[in-house]
Every structure is written in structure tokens, then in C-alpha cells.
Amino acid sequence: MADKKVIKSRYFFEEDFEEQLAEVPAEKVAAWDKKAKLKIVGKGVDRYDAYDKVSGTARYTFDIQLPHMAYAKTLRCPYAHACIKSIDVSQAEKMPGVLAVLTADNAPKIKWYRGTSYLFDRHLRYAGDEVACVAAKSERIAAQALKKIKVEYEVLPFVADAGKAMQPDAPKLYENGNIAGGKPSVYERGNADEGFNRADVVVEETFDTQVVVHNPTEPHCSVVNWDGDKLTVWDSTQSVFGVRNALADSLDIPANHVRVIKKYMGGGFGSKLAAGKYTIMAALLARTIGRPVKISMDREEMNLAVGNRPDSVQKLKFGAKKDGTLLAMSHYSYGAAGAYPSGAGCSWPLRSIYKCPNVRTEEYTVFINAGPGRPFRAPGHVQGTFALEAMIDTMAEKTGMDPLDFRLKNYSEIDPVSGQPYTTKRLREAYEAGAKAIGWENRNKKPGSDSGVIKRGLGMASQIWWGGGGPPTYANLKMNRDGSVEVLCGTQDIGTGTYTILAQVAAEVLELPMDKVSVILGDTAVTPYAHGSGGSVTAPSTTPAVRHAAELMKEKLIGYAAAQMNLPPERIAYRSGELVDRDNPAQKMSVSALMRKVREQVLVTTGMREANPEGYAVNTFGAQFAEVEVHTDTGKIVVKRIVAAHDIGRTLNRKLLENQFEGGIMQGIGFALMEERVIDRNTGKVLTTNLENYKMTLLPDMPEIEVIIVSDADPLLNNTGVKGIGEPAHIPTAAAIANAVYNATGVRFKSLPLTPDKVLQGLYGGVKQG
């Protein structure tokens, strides 16, 4: 079992397939059987970090305070597009308490945004771009000093709308124009035009979705501390290794001089997957002033400068036979990356979920003068699924079919993109279970036929995502002399429960109580490599590595016991935390008794995520069903119920799982009904810079939620049979709600969010008919 090999690993992460070399076990640990009776895995055990969090003792990066710590604040460009002509920091520097000021004049030229810009660039491409950073004795002094910095700007024409930015006469953000890569990303299979020609029913519709902002509750923040030429950084990040590498590259120092630590963090949802400028600025300031520096974004900066989900305009054309067989689909879309590189494509669900021989997609990612996008909980899929599933419903109606029957008619048993079989696909079961739970037969057979001022409707939407993870991911397991165990892994628990599931897996294998296991994550100096926490890859990548490490530890303990008991290792069995002589079960010793003989040694094993199976597509699937009420007098939509039925492999912890779904659905309701970044088209400035104007779902907005898991395990994929759930939970919610609104009103709303404005406009068509 200890043998290993190096492979080229390839799996999907957030926006693309990633390929890297990875060390994997030569021989896979046999996967837990689908029906295996596990004692701890699968149970809703308490969260490992629950005590710290409810007692207020959990320390976040935001809470770290070091002796003599200074505070940094950032001056941001007030214009949507400008060049810096000059900066005068002399008045700011003179203020008592100000320690250092960093600008394009004195900062090293550090490339940023994939080489398209610099840490401090004189060309500022959005209202919020970084102009200067001040370190002072207090945050208040730093903020006041920002007002004393005099900047002379040359204000440039701006464009804050992706459609306009694609026009040839639009103001340009880059010399090569505003279309990222200069051309669209095109995907084709079969011949779409030919398919449309043969179709009995052809429908063409345009949809649009808004920009939404992650807004995790803990702001992006870092605390940096130099000890000689060694740098320690606490960062609220989803990727400690990513941040370490960015720091080492930016500061041109060896990677082993940088240690990045993340213990608890207040959410990320993708916005903390990459290193932020602020961390580098703080490190530069700290080096200059010889003191630790804390930098944290305020809520306005959170809404301007640390990422968002790009908007989309999507033109879809579908063709089907009279019997409902999809013949062709085309998808043309554009979306705003913001001012710097980021992906705005959203056609993956359309390409991959239904059986359709002729597909063409053309996606434009467009630069505009606004804050840059970042992956946000299933990038592309949430907006893509909204348009796709609305079209599917429309096609069902046009062919006289039940929306669910139409989906089953076009069900794909294999991955239509690669032609490969799936490790598992239980979407059919999800449809059935979800439809039963919501009472699908109670929907309005004729959309909008519900009478009364308050109209009720049911809708559904399908979900596809990757979420299988893969190597490289490593975990160390340490066994101490008292039989207590430490699991070390370079992943991060961003709130999802990674600490808990890794402890569960180690405790399961070693047959120990949970309180014997401690888990250390997110520290580049002590934890072995794991991927950034995103893409729903964490559980399916890390739990098999921990299981592998624990199985190796069992083997190791057997070796130690054999030596201690003077028996050949084959004679020793590991049973319920005891090492037992197979031939004479009375002769046995407990792990802790054995470990006392081992004295001060700490036994260590390294587990690895095994290779993914070759020749298979790995995906998660699901369907969500929504029941809504539409108030036709005020335009208010109330979501009454959501049923989420999903295929996500093995359940590790039922309570964590339900909670992931409830949270994903909550964010889906926000996306469907209220969240929206609004830019003033006259100034290019964001108007929704606080949580009063940027509205997120609160408790009273929440419906009743039922979570149904239709999968048992995916043993082909990995040894724990686990897939990810963070993104699957969120993808179909908004689409299901929009379809339910259609079912309630008979009016197809093609623009998110479905605010009271749009509902009234849609229902009454304009003021005069009111």
C-alpha cells in the first residue's frame, strides 16, 4: 500500500480543466462499500469547531492583533476610468500617526491581474482601483490620511456595460480592445444549423442576469509580520498555497521564507480563492515600517474590489421534434469580466446536461470599467442554468409536454461532451424523488391559470456540476504516545465543515472517538499540499487522502505491534482500536498501550488522493423544485418551499450536508429575487456599496426546505465515495424559482433578479395600463 507513482492528473476546477503532476498511491485503498455500515461517517455528529464558534473564542484573521501592529487603508480611484497624472502624499505623511504611504511612485513594479496591470498602475480602470495605501498607528488615522493625499487624475471616457463595450467605438480598457482574448470561446458538436432546419419547433429567446457580489461576512483581510527576512501572513483565504506563491513571486523572495496561515474564516464563496493586492501592499508596508500590519476591507471595498459574479446576456435558440426530442441548441452570450481578466462564460450546463446532437456555443468575456469578477459558487452555471432551464420549459410547453417528461425524454446516459460514461448518474432518481416531494401534479397545467391576486406556481430545474476533485492532495496523520491523533492537511475550512469531515474519516478508520482526533489545516509551513477550497473538490479530494493516511497508520501500528508481541505482522489484526493476535484473540493490546511502548516517537503517515478512474466523466447531478407565490398587486414574490434532490455520492455528515444545501438555496433565492450590483450609468460608480442597498436573504425570506439525497456512494471515484456539494446546492435554485414564477403567472420573466419592479412591468406592461 505504501507504493506510489506520479501521474498527470486532470480534473475540472471552477472555470476550467486543470492538469498537474501528482503523486498517487500505486494501489488504491478499496472504496467503502455502498452498503458499508460506517460508525461515524454519515452521522450528523457535532461540528469540530462548534464550541469555538458559539462561544466567541474562534479567532479569525480579522481578530488577530500583534504587538505594535499598524493598520493599512487603501485609497481607491473615484472615477470609472482615469490616469494618474501626479500624486502628492506630503500632507498625508505629515499627519501624526502616519507611518508610510505606498503609491505608484515608490512601490516596486509588481505585475498583477495575470500580467495585464500592476500592483499600483497609473492607468486606473474602475472606480475602486487601488491608488495608494497608507499605514498608520490606527485604522482611523489611516483613513483620515487617505483624504490628505492629492491625486491629479486625467479622467478618461468609460464604459460600464458589456454590450456597449463590445461596440467598435467604445472606450477601450486595453489596447487590444475590450473582448478578452480578442475573440469568443466557441464550442461545437454536430451541426446546429442543420438541426434547426430539421426541427418542428424552434424557439429563440434572450435572457439576462445581473452582477452579484459574494459579500462574505468576514471581510477580506490579512495580518502580516516580518521576522528578519521571513514573512508570516494570516490571511482570510480559500488558498493558503496560492497566497504564499503570490507573495513569494511578488516580493521576489523564496517560497520557504513565506508562511501563510488560515484558521477560521468568515466565508469566501470564491472571492477569496486568489491572493489579493491588499496582502502584498501590507507586506510591503510592514517591511518598510518594521512593524506588523493589518489590512482589512470595509463593506464598501467588499462591494467594489474583491470580486463578483459576472453578468450575462444570453441568446438561446432551441430546436426540437414534435415528440420533444431536442435536435439543436445554440447559445450566444456575453458577460462582463469587469476591468481585469476573469471568466464570464456560462454555456457549460447547456453543453453537458441534455442529450442533443447539435450544439453550438459562442461566449464573449468583455472588459468594462467595473470591479473585476472572480469565481462565485459555480461560475457560469448559475446564470447558464437559469436561461437553459427556462428554455427547456418553453420547449416542453411548445411540444405539449410536461416539463419533467421533456427532460426525461432528452436524458443523457453518457456525457454528451466527451462521450464517456459517468462514474454515477442518478438524475432520474432525483427528478422522481423531487417531483413526489413537491407534489408536482399540483402545478398549474396551464401557466397563470391560478386565480386571485396571489398566484401560486411550481417550477423545477436540473443541475450539473463537476465536483469530483482529484490529486494532488495529501494529508499527514500523526499518532502520539497517548493514542491521540492529528490530521494535517493544507486545505482550508472556509466554513463548510472540512475540520469535521476529516476528523470523522480518521476516527472511522482508526476506530477512535472523535475527541481523540485533532485537525490542523491551512498552514503552509506545517500542512502538506492541498488545493484551494473551491470547485466543490475539497471533500472528494481530501477525505480519500485522510482515509489513505489512516489506513497506512493502521498498517504501521500492526508492524509496531508485531515487533512488540514478537509475532509476524500477518498475525496481527486491528480491531476496535486494539491490536489483536488473530490466532489467539486473548492476546491483544490497545493502541494507547502500544504507543506507550513507542515512547516519545510520533508516528507519521502521508496519505494521498488516488487517481481518478480513467475513461469516466465525473459529475454531480440534481434537481430542485420550487413553490412560489406571486403577489400580482405589489409584484412581490414569496418562495414557499424548495425541494432539493441530488446525486452527490456518499453523505459524510447529514447535518453538514443539509446545511450546505440550505445555504446554497438561500444564496439562490438572493440571486433570484434581490441581489444586484447597480452601477450608475452616468458616473460608472457602484451605487450598492453597503448591505442596506446590496440586499441579501434574511431569515424571513426563507422557505421550507427539504433535502433528499438519491445517491449512496460513488466507489468508482474515490475510496470514500464522496463528491462535492457546495456548488450543486446553489446552481438550480434561481432557475427553479423563475420557472415557478412562470407557472404562477403565465408571464416569462427573462431578466434576473425578479424584483417587484420587473414583475409589475411584466404583468401590466407599463404605467398606463396600471
Add this chain to the structure above:
Amino acid sequence: MRESISFVLNGKITVIDFLSETRFTPTTTVLNYLRSLPGHRGVKEGCAEGDCGACTVVLAELNGDGRLTYRAVNSCLIFLPKLHGKALLTVEYLKGQNGQLHPVQQALVETHGSQCGFCTPGFVMSLYALYQEKTEYSRENAEEALAGNLCRCTGYQPILKAAEKVLKEKPAADSEKEQKLIRLLKNLPKESVAVQTEKQYYHLPATLDELLHLRQTYPQALLLNGATDAALRVTKKFETLPAVIDTSAVAELGFFTKTERSFIIGSGVTIQRLKDISRDHFPALSRMCRVFGSRQIRQIATLGGNLGTASPIGDMLPVLMAYDGTVILKSLNGERRVSLDEFVLGYRQIDLKEEKIIYAVELPIPGANVHIRTYKISKRREVDISTVSAAFRLELNNKETIERIKLVYGGMAETTKRAYKTEAFLQGKAWNGETVLAAQKILVDEFTPISDARSGADFRRIAAANLLLKFWQELSK
């Protein structure tokens, strides 16, 4: 007169002397104060403007009958002097001697009530206040108390379960801890506070007479009770407030009297209390109070403070106008009464003239023939600034014709406005669907609202007209 404030912080008497203290000023928020102390970092800052509840703490006070009342509030929206004479409780106060968790914390553990956990201490404190107040569990009560706590991870379901669990169980409160708190509170000084530093004058009078004198002496001073608006000037705009008179300790403003004909409600009454006071005789007002901000804000914000800001989208003014409210203004020279219909002069401008303070509001109890309803349209169910709000008053005579009608709107113009044209049209007409449809046509064009981040102008006009229809439909039921 003192230059220091005294309060109980998590069971310890704490004195802040602003003259010797260099870290804090009287306009330091309680949030910034707590986060600068060692050992109080459980209180979190999520937005620092009252929109997220991560900084929720509990204020405990002795009420008239010697018992404690517990109020969950946003610590980012109150200045330190507000603590004077009270107990400030944070999440650190809840643990038992051996670190054992309080029942509300234990319930959150069992239901998995946190994911990332950054919002959790805020939820813990909101739940703690409910628990200490022995609130009955209902979904409505939980929503009412927790709508001001934003969670971006859990979807609230496990938190709701925790609320249900802990409020239904109702184990005995920790009376020893309570008794100690009561003893400490009894010993706190209550007299007024005045702090004069180089940059700032802050006065916390204890009596109405003192307040009126101060107002006379410092006419330019900012008058505040909570600091739901003023705190943001300090923490977001980095202003120094040069002169402040804090009315929150003036007990005489927190009064409420009921006569046969009317209620007189002191300007220092919080919106939360107003909600309860108005429940029976002014149900539409009570409902509007219910959806005013979050509970943490309702427990700081006051009737007088809300009227004083004269916000065009404020929710209280339309409904108080519908109830024919009169505002009572006071100065050392006496009293003046102004109808609320005439009180607001322009965008954030009110008729205060030489009278210096808003003393109270008088609301006549409406007769049986009077129908008053309020409406609020916003994207989110709660804790949302209105896009459009409306309060309607209809008086019918025995022939079902309109004796008198008042249509008051917020969010349609730079101030709260009555739809006078439509009102005139409706006057004397029969109250039926036909009349209402005709009135809607006038109403749609009566206002010229703006488009902003909250909504479009067209929507506001449709919504304004639809609300009248809704009013009619509701009354016809």
C-alpha cells in the same frame, strides 16, 4: 455632573473617564470600544452600519419593578455614553465557570447553527436576549428577533431550529448571575454626564429641564437619542462631531399616556416599545413598527429620532399622518403643537423653529368608521428601506360614501407626500371599485418619483396606484 460614565461590562463595574482616557471619546462606538479591549473579540464587525447584526450585544437595565430587561442592539450604532448606568453583555459573558456553554449556545451546537461562524456571536446574543426575556417560541417571534442578523452560509434553518429548541425547553435562568447583575446595576451612578474636550462637547442630561437648558445654550449641537444615523458619520465618514446632546438618559421623554380620546407618546419611546403600545388602538402603526429596520435597530431608534431626520423614505411619518398625529415641540419658553401634515418642510427639513426639541406625538384614537392601513414595498421581506410606502385613512359615512380620505406616500417624492389631487377626487364619492379605478388613473400621474438604486420611477408609480386598489380590496373582504 460627571465627566465619566459607569456601566457593568460582563459582570464588572467599568468606568471610562473621558478626560484621562486617550483611546476613546464619547463618540466612540461600543463596537470599536469592545474590539479594542483584550478578550472581547467575540463581537464581530460585519458592516459597521447596522445592516448585518454581527456586532449584536445585549444591554441589560433595571426596570421599574426591579427586574432586568434585556435588549439586543447593534453595538456599531451606539456611542459609549449610552452605556451609562446599564449593563453591557457580550458573548464572553455567557459561558459558565468551567467554560460550559449557555443553553442558547448549546442549542446552536446541536443544530449546526454556524458554518463560517463569523455571524454566530451576533445570533447568540439575539437569542440570549429572547431567552432571558422568556419569549415564547413561534416562527413569527424568531423572525422578529433574528431578521437583523445576516448569515451568508447556513440558510438560517439550523438557527431557527436552535431558537425553537431553546425557547421551548425554557430551562431555569441563571438567577445567581442575574442577582449579581441587579446588585451591580443598583450601585451605578445615574446622574448626568458632560464631557468637554478640545475637539468635542458631549452632554448626557438626566432630566428634561437640563435638556431644555442645554438646548437653549447650544442650539447648534446635534441632538440624538440612539445614534443610528450619527454613528455612521463618525465611523464611515471619519467626522468628529463637535457638539452632541444625547437625550437617551432623559426618562421624561420615554413616557406614554392614554386618555379617552388620544395617546400621547414621548419622543424617547423606542420603535420596539411603540410597536407594543400601539397594538390595540393603532394596529396599522404597530404593523409599520414591526417592519421598521431590525429588532436591534428598533430597540435603539426612537419615535423622536425618526421624525427628526425627516427622511423621505422614513416609514413612520406616513402612518402617523394617517392617524392625524400632532407633534408636540418644547422649549424653555413653552410648547407648540404642529400637525404632522405640516411638520416636514422639505428634504430632511422639519418645522422646529424656536422650539428646540420634539417632545411627544399625540395620536387621536380613531373611531369605528375610520379605516387605516399601511403598506411597504421592498425587495426583502424585512430590514429593507421601502421603495414605496403608503398609509391610507378612509372615513366612510353611513351611506358608504367617502367622508374623508388621506393618502400618504413615502418614496414618491423628496418628502413624505399626500396625494392631494386624488384625495380631492375621491372626496364625497361612493367607495367602490369603479371609484378606485378612476382614482388610480389620477394617482399614477400625481407624483413624479425618481429612479435610483432601489427602483425605477415607473414601478413606483404603478405600485403607488396598485396600493390603493389593494386597500380597497382588503377593506372589501
